[in-house]
Amino acid sequence: MIDEHMPVFIGSGLRLAVPIIFAATGEMLSERAGVLNLSLDGMMLMSAFTAALASWATGSPLIGVAAGVLVATAVAGAQAVLSVTLRANQLVVGIGFNILALGSTTFLYREIFGPLSRDPIPGFAQLNLPWLVHIPVIGPALANQTGLAYVSILMVVVTWLILKYTSFGLAVRAVGEDPRAADKAGISVARTRYLGVLYAGILAGLGGAFMSVADSNTFTENMTKGAGYLAITAVIFGGWNPWYTLAACLLFGFATALQFLVPALQLDVPVALLLLLPYLLALVAIAGFVGKSRQPSALTIPFERGG
C-alpha cells in the first residue's frame, strides 16, 4: 500500500518544495543583509504570470522563465528603492506589493486569457535522468523532475558559497549584523542591500516561473497561494542558514504533499492540520522553543548614515 504511493508522494513533495527552495534561498541572503521582503509572494506571482504569458506568446518556456525573472527583479528593484533608499517600512511595502501583484496578475490574466482559461502553455519536459532512476525508493521521484528543479539545489550551493567564501558574502553578513560598523569599514550598506534584494528577486522569479512553466504548465489566479510567505517562514525556521533553510523547504514541501498522501492511504487525519503544520512549526521555531536561531541584528531596520 505505502510502496505504491511512495514514489508519487516523494515526487510531489519535491515539486512543491522547489519554488519554496528558490524563493527562500534568495530571501535568506537578502535577510542576512538586513532586508526582509514580505513582497516575495508578489514577486513569485508576477513571475509565474509573466513566464506563462511569455511562454504562451513565444512558444519557448526558456524565454518565459527569463521574462518572469526579469519582472520579479524589477519588483525587487522597486522594493529596494523603497526599503533601502526611502527607508520605508519594509513590511508595509511588502504587503503593498503583494496586493498589487494579486490585483495586476488577476486583472491581466482575465483580460488576456479570459476568466476560465485552462489552456496548457508550453512548459519544460521532465528530464528522466537514467542514472538516477535506479536508486531505490527515491530514484524515480528524483529522476522525473524538470531541469529547473535541479537548478534550485544548485542555487542553494551557490548561495552558500557566496555567503561563506566571497567578499560580497562577508559584506552581506556585516551589513545585516552591524551596518554602522560595516559603513565605517568602507562597505556600502545601500549597495550591498540593493544587491541582496535583487538576488532575492531573481530567485523568487525562478521559483514563480517554475510554478507556471515547469510544474503545472498553466497559470491560475493567485497560484502561489502564499508560497512566498511559506518561503519566509522557511528562512526563519532554517535559522538563516542555507542548508537548514533547504531542509525546512523540503519539510514544508512534504508536509504539503501529505494532504494528497493521507487520503490515499485512507488515514483519518484532518487535512487542515497538515496545512497549518509548517506555520505552527515556524511559530514554535521563531519563539525560540526549538534550538537557538537568532535573526540578523539589523533585520528590517533601515540604515541612515550618521543618524
Next chain:
Amino acid sequence: MVMKNPKLAQGTRRKLVPLQVLVPVVSTVIALGIGLLIIAATGASVVEAIEAFWDGMAGSDFNIGASINRAISLALVGLGFIFASRANLTNVGGEGQIAMGGMFATAAALHGAGGLPLGLAFIVPLAVGTVAGAVWGGLAGFLKAARGTNEVISTLLLSFIALPLVYWSVESFHLLRKPISDVSSLPESAEIPDSTKLPLLFPDNGSPLHIGLLIAAIAVVVVWLVLKHSTLGLRLRAVGLNATASRRAGMRTSFYVILAMTVSGGLGGLGGAIMILGQQFYLTSDFSSGYGFDGLVVGLLSRGSAVGVVIGALLFGFLRSGSINMEISAHVPSAVVLICQGLIVIVIAASALLTNRTVTR
C-alpha cells in the same frame, strides 16, 4: 540675526501638519486615477464602469447598507491596528483574528446562545468572538513580551494557522459542518438561529444595515478616548517609544505589550463575529478573505487617528461593493481595485520618510 521670524515659523508649521492628511488623500486620488486609466485601456466604457461602480456602492438603500456593513468590520480591524501601533507594535494578523472571531461566534450561535433572552442571543456570540480574537492577538503579544518574537512575523504565522482551523471546522461534521442530510453538502456551517442575528437598524426599507454600526461607533469613540485622552494611551506610547526608559520609570512593559495586542486582536475578533452575525449568517472556509489586509490598509491610511480609520473603512467598504458590481454589470475585473489598494499602500509607505520627519521636528 538670532531672532526667528515668527511669521515664517508659523507659516511652515501650518503648511507641514496637514501633510498627514494630504499624503493619504493625494495617493488615494492618484491610485483611483490610475485605476480609471486601466479601465480605459481595456477598451471598456469608463462612463459605464463608473456608473456600475456608483450603483454598486450607493445605488439603493440595500447597496448603501451593504457597503456600510462591510466598512464596520474593516473599521474594527483598523482600530485594532492603530491600538497596537500606539505601542509601536504592528499587528498584521487581522485576517487570523477575524477568522477566529467569526469561527467562535458561529460556534456560540449554533450551540446554545440561540435560546438566550434579552438580546443575549447575539451579545454572547459577539463576546465569544471578541475573546477568541483577543486570545489570538494576545498570543502574539505574549510571545513578544516573553520571548522577544517579532510580532509582525508571529501575527502573520498565526493568521496562516487560523485559516486552516476555520477550514477544518467547516470540513468536519464533528465540528461546525452542517449535517449532510441538507439539500447541499457544501463544506459550510448550518445557518445561525434567527435570534442570534444582529437586529437591523431600519427593518422597514430593506437595508441590511445592522446594529454593528452602533457597536463600531462606540468602539471608535472608546479607542479615540483611550489613545488620546487617557493614561493608558500615554503609557502605551511610552512603552512603544522606549521600553527601557518605561521600565525604569516603573511600568510593567510586558503587561502593556500583551494588553495592546490583546485589545488589537479582540477588535479584529469582534469584526469577524459581526461579519457572521450581521450579514453572512453561516461560516465558510474563506469568509474572512481579504478583510484582514483591507483592515490593515485602513489602519495604515489613518496614520493612527480613529477618525481616519472611519474614513478609510468607509472608503474601502464602498470601493469593494462598487468593484463587485462593476465586474458584474460592466465586465471590468474587480481586481482593478486591488491594484489601486496596492498602489495606495506603497505610496503611503514610501512617503513615510517625508511625513514622519515633518511631524517630529
